[in-house]
Structures are given as C-alpha cells and as structure tokens.
Amino acid sequence: MADGSDKSWILMVTAQSPTNIAVIKYWGKRDETLILPINDSISVTLDPDHLCTTTTVAVSPKFEKDQMWLNGKEISLAGGRFQSCLREIRSRGTDYEDQEKGISIKKQDWEKLNVHIASFNNFPTAAGLASSAAGFACLVYSVAKLMNVKEDQGQLSAIARQGSGSACRSLYGGFVKWAMGNDPNGSDSIAIQLATEAHWDELVIIIAVVSSRQKETSSTSGMRESVETSPLLLHRAKEVVPKRIVQMEEAIKNRDFPSFAKLACVDSNQFHACCLDTSPPIFYMNDTSHKIISCVEKWNRTEGTPQVAYTFDAGPNAVLIAKNRQVATLLLQKLLFYFPPASETDLSSYLIGDKSILKEAGIETMKDVEALPPPPEVKDNIPSKNAGDVSYFICTRLGRGPVVLSDEKALLHPETGLPK
Amino acid sequence: MADGSDKSWILMVTAQSPTNIAVIKYWGKRDETLILPINDSISVTLDPDHLCTTTTVAVSPKFEKDQMWLNGKEISLAGGRFQSCLREIRSRGTDYEDQEKGISIKKQDWEKLNVHIASFNNFPTAAGLASSAAGFACLVYSVAKLMNVKEDQGQLSAIARQGSGSACRSLYGGFVKWAMGNDPNGSDSIAIQLATEAHWDELVIIIAVVSSRQKETSSTSGMRESVETSPLLLHRAKEVVPKRIVQMEEAIKNRDFPSFAKLACVDSNQFHACCLDTSPPIFYMNDTSHKIISCVEKWNRTEGTPQVAYTFDAGPNAVLIAKNRQVATLLLQKLLFYFPPASETDLSSYLIGDKSILKEAGIETMKDVEALPPPPEVKDNIPSKNAGDVSYFICTRLGRGPVVLSDEKALLHPETGLPK
Known part of the structure; x- marks a missing residue:
C-alpha cells in the first residue's frame, strides 16, 4: 500500500x-x-x-x-x-x-x-x-x-x-x-x-438495427430455457456444431467466402430454430429480420455464389457480412431500396459508422434513395418498401482487440x- | 358396360x-x-x-x-x-x-x-x-x-x-x-x-386466418428442402416424434388436456424450427402468429395449467384448441381484444363457422368489441391492438369423416x- x-x-x-x-x-x-x-x-x-x-x-x-x-x-x-x-x-x-x-x-x-x-x-x-x-x-x-x-x-x-x-x-x-x-x-x-483482422481485410460489415416493440427474452434466461426444454439443442451441440467448427476454421484460413457465408447463415438459422424449439418458444427474429434474410438469400441464389452472409444474435438486428467493398455498396443499395428511412429520419443519421460507403454507392441525398431501382433479382415481383422497419444501419469492418x-x-x- | x-x-x-x-x-x-x-x-x-x-x-x-x-x-x-x-x-x-x-x-x-x-x-x-x-x-x-x-x-x-x-x-x-x-x-x-369425435366433444376450435402478403413456400417443396438440408429434421423424426406419438395417444385416450396441449404446442414449434433449420430457411409463421402464441402462452402460464393449445401448419394461420366451451368464450374475448376487425370489416363476417359463440362471449356489436377489457394476465403491460392483422376467425369443433x-x-x- x-x-x-x-x-x-x-x-x-x-x-x-x-x-x-x-x-x-x-x-x-x-x-x-x-x-x-x-x-x-x-x-x-x-x-x-x-x-x-x-x-x-x-x-x-x-x-x-x-x-x-x-x-x-x-x-x-x-x-x-x-x-x-x-x-x-x-x-x-x-x-x-x-x-x-x-x-x-x-x-x-x-x-x-x-x-x-x-x-x-x-x-x-x-x-x-x-x-x-x-x-x-x-x-x-x-x-x-x-x-x-x-x-x-x-x-x-x-x-x-x-x-x-x-x-x-x-x-x-x-x-x-x-x-x-x-x-x-x-x-x-x-x-x-x-x-x-488483417488476414481477411476485404470483408465489409453492415448491421441493420431493426425496430422492435416486443420485449425480448434475455439471452441468459433464453439459453437456460433452451437447455432445459429443447430436444433439438443438445443434438445441435453434440452432433452438428463440432463439424461446423472444423469447416469454419478451414473457411477462415483459406478466405473461402462461399463456405464462410453458407456456414454462418445456416448456423444463425439453427440457433434461432433451437430458440423456437424451446418451451415456451423464443422468437428473436421478426418479420423485418425475415425480409432481410429473403433479400440476401434471393441475391445469393441469383449470383450462383454467396455475396453476403447474414447472422442474427438474440434480437432482430441483422449483421450482414459482404465479401468485399463492391458487394457492400450493392448490398447497401438493395437495403436502402427495401428499407428506406422513415420520413422524419435524416440520411446522415440513418447510416452511421463508416459513412464513406454512402458516397461509393452513389447516395448523397434522400432523392438518391428514392431513385434506387428495384434489385434486378426481384424484377418480376417487386416487393413493397418498408420505411421505418429499420432504425438505422451501421457500416463497419473487422477490428482489433482491446487496447490501453x-x-x-x-x-x-x-x-x-x-x-x- | x-x-x-x-x-x-x-x-x-x-x-x-x-x-x-x-x-x-x-x-x-x-x-x-x-x-x-x-x-x-x-x-x-x-x-x-x-x-x-x-x-x-x-x-x-x-x-x-x-x-x-x-x-x-x-x-x-x-x-x-x-x-x-x-x-x-x-x-x-x-x-x-x-x-x-x-x-x-x-x-x-x-x-x-x-x-x-x-x-x-x-x-x-x-x-x-x-x-x-x-x-x-x-x-x-x-x-x-x-x-x-x-x-x-x-x-x-x-x-x-x-x-x-x-x-x-x-x-x-x-x-x-x-x-x-x-x-x-x-x-x-x-x-x-x-x-x-364423440370421445372428446368438449373441445372447441378457433382458427385465426392471418393476413399475409408474403408468398409462401409450398409444403411439398418445403418438406423436400428440409429433408435435404436440415440437420435437425432427421433427429426429430427418429428420436423425438416416436415418443410424442405414444404420449399423444395416451393423452387422447385419457382426455388429458394439459398433456394434449403441451404436446401439440411443442410439436408445432419443433416443426417450424425444422423449417427455420432448412437452407434457405422457410418462415411460415409471421409476427401475428408469434403474437398469438405469446397471448396463449401467457394465459396458460397465468392459469397454471393449459387452457388452450395452438398449432400452425405451413402458413401463418393459428389453430387454437380450447379445452371447453367456457374457455373458448374467454379465448375469443382475448383474441378480439388483441386483434379487432379492421375498421371496414363487419363483425358478422369476422367470425364465421359456429357464430353462436359470439353471443356466449357477450359480443353482439362492434361496441362490445371496443369495450373488451385487457386480459387480466397482461394488466401491467397492455399490448397494442392489432386491427387488421387477422382476416377473420372460424369457430368450429371436431367432426366426422367422409359421408355420401x-x-x-x-x-x-x-x-x-x-x-x-
């Protein structure tokens, strides 16, 4: 002392x-x-x-x-x-x-x-x-x-x-x-x-913070209830995840984006499946989360190989991982087409983090958002726009660990x- | 000839x-x-x-x-x-x-x-x-x-x-x-x-036909994709369902409503969990379906024993099975509180099938719907009403097989x- x-x-x-x-x-x-x-x-x-x-x-x-x-x-x-x-x-x-x-x-x-x-x-x-x-x-x-x-x-x-x-x-x-x-x-x-983070620095991450009115189950109590009541969760943990861990380590080592994306998506979905298999069931994703998944799945299928991975934690927010900067600008255009800001929202507060991507996507004003064409993969069946369903987007990337x-x-x- | x-x-x-x-x-x-x-x-x-x-x-x-x-x-x-x-x-x-x-x-x-x-x-x-x-x-x-x-x-x-x-x-x-x-x-x-149907004739069924804009995956292609891609489905079929079949037969034989309801709910949820575990994921339930589940789960928990079972097929509609007529009238009151008809909808076309339950629930006009009190189990946290989320309700019961x-x-x- x-x-x-x-x-x-x-x-x-x-x-x-x-x-x-x-x-x-x-x-x-x-x-x-x-x-x-x-x-x-x-x-x-x-x-x-x-x-x-x-x-x-x-x-x-x-x-x-x-x-x-x-x-x-x-x-x-x-x-x-x-x-x-x-x-x-x-x-x-x-x-x-x-x-x-x-x-x-x-x-x-x-x-x-x-x-x-x-x-x-x-x-x-x-x-x-x-x-x-x-x-x-x-x-x-x-x-x-x-x-x-x-x-x-x-x-x-x-x-x-x-x-x-x-x-x-x-x-x-x-x-x-x-x-x-x-x-x-x-x-x-x-x-x-x-x-x-330097090993694979092309990846770009866009997070959609999804508006939600429903009170969510905390992850602490949610996972306890899943362990106690889900007949599928133990099978997932014992039989499914070990193989995926090996495959994911390999995908990361090789910067193999298709494998990385497929594994991330199916594993996010399986986690939410186990939440649904819990009694009483836990719903973290909502209709907006589902729409974002559909948008990414449709695009990935159209391209023939994954462009973007999605993953959702214990809530409705989507974390989207684009394989590179160019794909991320296309992703942002699609997201802003489907989910434009609510009328009272300012564009500069609707995308935070690395805002430079807005300019790269050719979007500087609300007029640019309104002028976005429907994504080509939905041209036969243009979905309705969903203004206000997303609170805001964050554009970011992989980063470093703790520092003083x-x-x-x-x-x-x-x-x-x-x-x- | x-x-x-x-x-x-x-x-x-x-x-x-x-x-x-x-x-x-x-x-x-x-x-x-x-x-x-x-x-x-x-x-x-x-x-x-x-x-x-x-x-x-x-x-x-x-x-x-x-x-x-x-x-x-x-x-x-x-x-x-x-x-x-x-x-x-x-x-x-x-x-x-x-x-x-x-x-x-x-x-x-x-x-x-x-x-x-x-x-x-x-x-x-x-x-x-x-x-x-x-x-x-x-x-x-x-x-x-x-x-x-x-x-x-x-x-x-x-x-x-x-x-x-x-x-x-x-x-x-x-x-x-x-x-x-x-x-x-x-x-x-x-x-x-x-x-x-005479074996257990107290059961009353209320179906909520849920409005949906999304095109659904047909059950034929959906189940094929699940068999091909869901790592959880086979485990469900081989390890989980056989036990549930035995338990459900027993529950039906004994007219054991609590067991019947618990099995029906968890099995519906597990089926939808396997849909979510499919690649690409299949979503049949939407936010309205989730709200109906939450309403039933909360009520059942408050009563200490199940009053109502829910089950969902390959779509967002809820099939609700009440243990008797009195429970069904309470259920209908709760459902009409949460999901009143959209303003242009007539009450007489909002509940079809066995319409006599409306009168038993004390509901003869739209004024009666508007006067419904919040369900006691949500009194601390009254949820918003969701007019228009349900297209209509059908009240029915178990019935006979084919006849000429x-x-x-x-x-x-x-x-x-x-x-x-």
Missing part, C-alpha cells in the same frame, strides 16, 4: 474493447455459474472505431467502496458476474510501484483497495449489439492492466467469460474461437485467436475519481 | 370430406412418389359443417375425357398425384348393376370410362386451411363409392395419401393417426382412427354431367 502518509493518490487505466458477432453460435451452458458452454463458437471482432466500450478503472485508498457508472449513470456491482470478475482479477494482481508518485502496492493489497469503474458504449446499449461482451471484456482487460496482472490474454478471456460468455471472444481482434474446454473448473474454456488508451481519454476525473 | 343401345346414362356420387389439422406434425417424405413420411403423425378432424370439400364424381359412356372443376373452374388432371389416385381407384372397381336404369358395368370397364369431377370448398382455398387434404380425401372417397370399391377405409386412406399425404387422415372423423409404415410400396402407410350426400347436393348436372 502507499506509505500511509498520503492517501490522496489515484491510480487509473483506460482501455477500449470491441464487440464481436458469432458466426458459429454459442447457445447453452453446461455450468451456469462458471459460464461454460455446451459447444465451441467462432466470432468476428468488429472495428472498435464504430462499436466499442471504453472503460476507465481506478483505485485509491480514499475510495470508500467499489462503484461503477455505465454511460454516466451509476449501476450496481452487486451482481454475481461483476463480483466474479473483480474477485478473479484482484487475486491475480502483482506488486506495483510508482516511485515518482509515491505509490507502492503489494500483491495482497489489491483486494483491500476499492475500485471506481466508468464505462461508455459508443453505440446504443439497448440495441442488442453485444454491449455486455464488449463491456465485460473491457472491465477485465482494464482492471488487469491496472493491477499489473501478468496472465496472458487467453487466461484473461477465461475471467471475462465469467462476466458474460461471449465477452471472452472480445479479448482478441480478427477471428476468434471460444473453445468450450473440458475442465470442470473452466480453466480451458478460453478464447483463441484464429486469425487477425492515453489518460486524456479517461472517463474518471484524475483528482476525484468520479465520472467526468 | 351398358348394353350398348343407350349411351346417355350418367352414374354419379356426391360426397363430403373434412379437413384435418395435425397435432403431431408430418414433415418430410422418405418416398416422394408414393408419399411415405419419415414419421407418424396425429391429427384432429374438423367439423365439415364449417370446413369441408364436397365432390361429385360421375362416369358416363358419353364423357370424352377425364375432366375436373374446382370451385366452378376447370383445372388440369394431368398432375401425377391426380393420376395416381384415379389409377389406383379404377383398378379396384367392382361389378356394378342398376337394372332399373339399364346400367351394367363390369370390373374391367371402369378403366375405360371417363370421369367428371366437380369439387367445392366451403372455405377459402388459398387461406392455407388444408384444402388439398379435404380435396384428395373427397376425390378418393367419392370415386371409390362410385366404382363400387370394396376396400376398407384404411386401404382408401393409402390411396388418398398418394394425392396429398395429410389427405389420408381426412378419411376418418375424430382423432386420427397416420402410421408411417415399413413397406416400401406403402401398403401399411395408412390412417387409423384413434377415437371418434344425396343427389340433390350434386355439383354436376344429372343430364349433362357438367357443373351446375
């Missing part, structure tokens, strides 16, 4: 972590507390420039209790998942010394120091965009940096896993596998990077340790 | 056959031509007063070719399924003699006589209400009566099966099992009556043999 004479110091670290989207899905736990899954899963990490959590963690002898703020609002840390992550990280802290500031913290002191945590998502938290994955990854990563934890990224992923299963995959950039592992204590249920940011980016005040 | 001197005679039979709705679903064929299924299924037969096909079949030496009219419009008999049914029945005809009319037909003559067939559905053909099941059952039954076929109902069901799989179950009233059988030629893939009708009901003119 600090030498006792000065208790005013605050030690802090700020880090940024990405979200990820599974292309071979995680659905079902074999251990609810340790969050051990019933099958391996594979994800792509999304560019933190567009979708990430930033977290500042601080310790100080003057902090009276652990406290956390999410997007500026204090939230409870009482939950078992926060407690598990904090306990696991604290127990792995090592000696830290900053002679200049007069700070000296011994290994065993970390458990006595209270933490302040401030977290901020650069995207809507409630939109169903894996905010808990980015959030727990960032919490674990930043506290680990703060407490001088020496464990490697894989070991950190096993801690993040105990906050939110899919958070473990956000400890790496690019393509990531979460190995289910065998150990009952979860030591081998960790994330493994399959390839960096400079102190200027801190969300906590350096003197008070309270949110700025 | 007639003695040759008089070729003006026409011999005709008119029959009526019911539709049926599966409560353990048929999805997937092991033989496409003979229509042999990959699992047993169980259905309830619906009251032909509200949903049936009426068919008149006639033979005459003066008919120049086989011809068929559906709902007054001539349709082609060239399809393999019509041809199979007609060939199978003709080959089983026996000697027929009517001395009074001077008609004498020998067994071998049936294959030389052309038939005229007129068929009429007392419900919208395109509404996805199993019109092909009632239609093929009625065709086979009426031609069999006409040609003096001596085969029993089970053997006739095996012929109807070759027209449309589920048609075999419409050869009986009440509760019917279609045994998948083992014989490669299909001789033991027949319908078996489990119980008559008197000649007054014939759809063909007794002298011309053409549609009246």
Whole structure:
C-alpha cells in the first residue's frame, strides 16, 4: 500500500474493447455459474472505431467502496458476474510501484483497495449489439492492466467469460474461437485467436438495427430455457456444431467466402430454430429480420455464389457480412431500396459508422434513395418498401482487440475519481 | 358396360370430406412418389359443417375425357398425384348393376370410362386451411363409392395419401393417426382412427386466418428442402416424434388436456424450427402468429395449467384448441381484444363457422368489441391492438369423416354431367 502518509493518490487505466458477432453460435451452458458452454463458437471482432466500450478503472485508498457508472449513470456491482470478475482479477494482481508518485502496492493489497469503474458504449446499449461482451471484456482487460496482472490474454478471456460468455471472444481482434474446454473448473474454456483482422481485410460489415416493440427474452434466461426444454439443442451441440467448427476454421484460413457465408447463415438459422424449439418458444427474429434474410438469400441464389452472409444474435438486428467493398455498396443499395428511412429520419443519421460507403454507392441525398431501382433479382415481383422497419444501419469492418488508451481519454476525473 | 343401345346414362356420387389439422406434425417424405413420411403423425378432424370439400364424381359412356372443376373452374388432371389416385381407384372397381336404369358395368370397364369431377370448398382455398387434404380425401372417397370399391377405409386412406399425404387422415372423423409404415410400396402407410369425435366433444376450435402478403413456400417443396438440408429434421423424426406419438395417444385416450396441449404446442414449434433449420430457411409463421402464441402462452402460464393449445401448419394461420366451451368464450374475448376487425370489416363476417359463440362471449356489436377489457394476465403491460392483422376467425369443433350426400347436393348436372 502507499506509505500511509498520503492517501490522496489515484491510480487509473483506460482501455477500449470491441464487440464481436458469432458466426458459429454459442447457445447453452453446461455450468451456469462458471459460464461454460455446451459447444465451441467462432466470432468476428468488429472495428472498435464504430462499436466499442471504453472503460476507465481506478483505485485509491480514499475510495470508500467499489462503484461503477455505465454511460454516466451509476449501476450496481452487486451482481454475481461483476463480483466474479473483480474477485478473479484482484487475486491475480502483482506488486506495483510508482516511485515518482509515491505509490507502492503489494500483491495482497489489491483486494483491500476499492475500485471506481466508468464505462461508455459508443453505440446504443439497448440495441442488442453485444454491449455486455464488449463491456465485460473491457472491465477485465482494464482492471488487469491496472493491477499489473501478468496472465496472458487467453487466461484473461477465461475471467471475462465469467462476466458474460461471449465477452471472452472480445479479448482478441480478427477471428476468434471460444473453445468450450473440458475442465470442470473452466480453466480451458478460453478464447483463441484464429486469425487477425488483417488476414481477411476485404470483408465489409453492415448491421441493420431493426425496430422492435416486443420485449425480448434475455439471452441468459433464453439459453437456460433452451437447455432445459429443447430436444433439438443438445443434438445441435453434440452432433452438428463440432463439424461446423472444423469447416469454419478451414473457411477462415483459406478466405473461402462461399463456405464462410453458407456456414454462418445456416448456423444463425439453427440457433434461432433451437430458440423456437424451446418451451415456451423464443422468437428473436421478426418479420423485418425475415425480409432481410429473403433479400440476401434471393441475391445469393441469383449470383450462383454467396455475396453476403447474414447472422442474427438474440434480437432482430441483422449483421450482414459482404465479401468485399463492391458487394457492400450493392448490398447497401438493395437495403436502402427495401428499407428506406422513415420520413422524419435524416440520411446522415440513418447510416452511421463508416459513412464513406454512402458516397461509393452513389447516395448523397434522400432523392438518391428514392431513385434506387428495384434489385434486378426481384424484377418480376417487386416487393413493397418498408420505411421505418429499420432504425438505422451501421457500416463497419473487422477490428482489433482491446487496447490501453492515453489518460486524456479517461472517463474518471484524475483528482476525484468520479465520472467526468 | 351398358348394353350398348343407350349411351346417355350418367352414374354419379356426391360426397363430403373434412379437413384435418395435425397435432403431431408430418414433415418430410422418405418416398416422394408414393408419399411415405419419415414419421407418424396425429391429427384432429374438423367439423365439415364449417370446413369441408364436397365432390361429385360421375362416369358416363358419353364423357370424352377425364375432366375436373374446382370451385366452378376447370383445372388440369394431368398432375401425377391426380393420376395416381384415379389409377389406383379404377383398378379396384367392382361389378356394378342398376337394372332399373339399364346400367351394367363390369370390373374391367371402369378403366375405360371417363370421369367428371366437380369439387367445392366451403372455405377459402388459398387461406392455407388444408384444402388439398379435404380435396384428395373427397376425390378418393367419392370415386371409390362410385366404382363400387370394396376396400376398407384404411386401404382408401393409402390411396388418398398418394394425392396429398395429410389427405389420408381426412378419411376418418375424430382423432386420427397416420402410421408411417415399413413397406416400401406403402401398403401399411395408412390412417387409423384413434377415437371418434364423440370421445372428446368438449373441445372447441378457433382458427385465426392471418393476413399475409408474403408468398409462401409450398409444403411439398418445403418438406423436400428440409429433408435435404436440415440437420435437425432427421433427429426429430427418429428420436423425438416416436415418443410424442405414444404420449399423444395416451393423452387422447385419457382426455388429458394439459398433456394434449403441451404436446401439440411443442410439436408445432419443433416443426417450424425444422423449417427455420432448412437452407434457405422457410418462415411460415409471421409476427401475428408469434403474437398469438405469446397471448396463449401467457394465459396458460397465468392459469397454471393449459387452457388452450395452438398449432400452425405451413402458413401463418393459428389453430387454437380450447379445452371447453367456457374457455373458448374467454379465448375469443382475448383474441378480439388483441386483434379487432379492421375498421371496414363487419363483425358478422369476422367470425364465421359456429357464430353462436359470439353471443356466449357477450359480443353482439362492434361496441362490445371496443369495450373488451385487457386480459387480466397482461394488466401491467397492455399490448397494442392489432386491427387488421387477422382476416377473420372460424369457430368450429371436431367432426366426422367422409359421408355420401344425396343427389340433390350434386355439383354436376344429372343430364349433362357438367357443373351446375
């Protein structure tokens, strides 16, 4: 601990972590507390420039209790998942010394120091965009940096896993596998990077954030109910997923887009099939999700080979992965034809993230949207337009894993340790 | 054949056959031509007063070719399924003699006589209400009566099966099992009556005909694609359905509504899960279907024991089975609260079939619909109303199998043999 004479110091670290989207899905736990899954899963990490959590963690002898703020609002840390992550990280802290500031913290002191945590998502938290994955990854990563934890990224992923299963995959950039592992204590249920984001950098991702009025089943309770009641889920986990994992690793290694896309689509659909096979049934996709799938399926069939993959998590939002930039501009044109913005929506807030794609697609004004021709593959049977069914689109790409940011980016005040 | 001197005679039979709705679903064929299924299924037969096909079949030496009219419009008999049914029945005809009319037909003559067939559905053909099941059952039954076929109902069901799989179950009233059988030629893939409609006559059925703009995948091509691409379907057929068949037979025998309802709901959902697991995925249910399921699930959970079962065939329409008349009136009130008629729709055309239930539910005018209170189980969270999402409701009950009708009901003119 600090030498006792000065208790005013605050030690802090700020880090940024990405979200990820599974292309071979995680659905079902074999251990609810340790969050051990019933099958391996594979994800792509999304560019933190567009979708990430930033977290500042601080310790100080003057902090009276652990406290956390999410997007500026204090939230409870009482939950078992926060407690598990904090306990696991604290127990792995090592000696830290900053002679200049007069700070000296011994290994065993970390458990006595209270933490302040401030977290901020650069995207809507409630939109169903894996905010808990980015959030727990960032919490674990930043506290680990703060407490001088020496464990490697894989070991950190096993801690993040105990906050939110899919958070473990956000400890790496690019393509990531979460190995289910065998150990009952979860030591081998960790994330493994399959390839960096640079390995396959042509891919472009467009997310359709779908308007929804229905309250959704949380993924935690949903997957518990599926494990308890779906006769199909165990068959999926034991017989279907292992083969798909091997095939998906191969597709990623070879940058084989047709195989990658086919596997991602069928696996997303099978996950939602298992939700429907749950009692009572869980519906995450809605009519808009179905229309987006039909649009992509029809296009892929017309081209004779997949142009775009789709995948849906526990909500109606579509994550669309285009094989390259040119395909992504065509995709955007089709999407804007089917799903133009509602009349009161401004085009510049209707596509966020990498907005440069709008210009590449030749769309600069609402007039350009209105002038879009029907996609050629539906020319005999032009569907109705569905203004307002999509809230907005995000254009992004694959991205890096967690990084430490400079102190200027801190969300906590350096003197008070309270949110700025 | 007639003695040759008089070729003006026409011999005709008119029959009526019911539709049926599966409560353990048929999805997937092991033989496409003979229509042999990959699992047993169980259905309830619906009251032909509200949903049936009426068919008149006639033979005459003066008919120049086989011809068929559906709902007054001539349709082609060239399809393999019509041809199979007609060939199978003709080959089983026996000697027929009517001395009074001077008609004498020998067994071998049936294959030389052309038939005229007129068929009429007392419900919208395109509404996805199993019109092909009632239609093929009625065709086979009426031609069999006409040609003096001596085969029993089970053997006739095996012929109807070759027209449309589920048609075999419409050869009986009440509760019917279609045994998948083992014989490669299909001789033991027949319908078996489990119980008559009188065995459990408290059940009340309300069908919600759901508005849909999307073109649906036909069940023929849908189930073929599922067999070819769904990794879950075979597991369902081999491992899940056999147990459910045993449980459903037991539930029917004991008039055990909770078990009956739970099995019907999970099996409907699992069939739709396998559709979603098909590549490309097949969506038969839409957001309105999902809302109806949520409404029933919430109510059943609140009551602590199932009040209503739901089941959906290859389309968005809900078939709701209430455990008795009193529950059905409560169900109707809830349905009309959530799904009032669109403003231009008349109440008397919004509920068809057994309209007496409206009065029992205290609903005689649109004012009564508007005055319906929110269902108590949603009192904390009143959902929005969805006027226009349901086209209309049909109230009905279990019913009898095919019967021969008197000649007054014939759809063909007794002298011309053409549609009246």
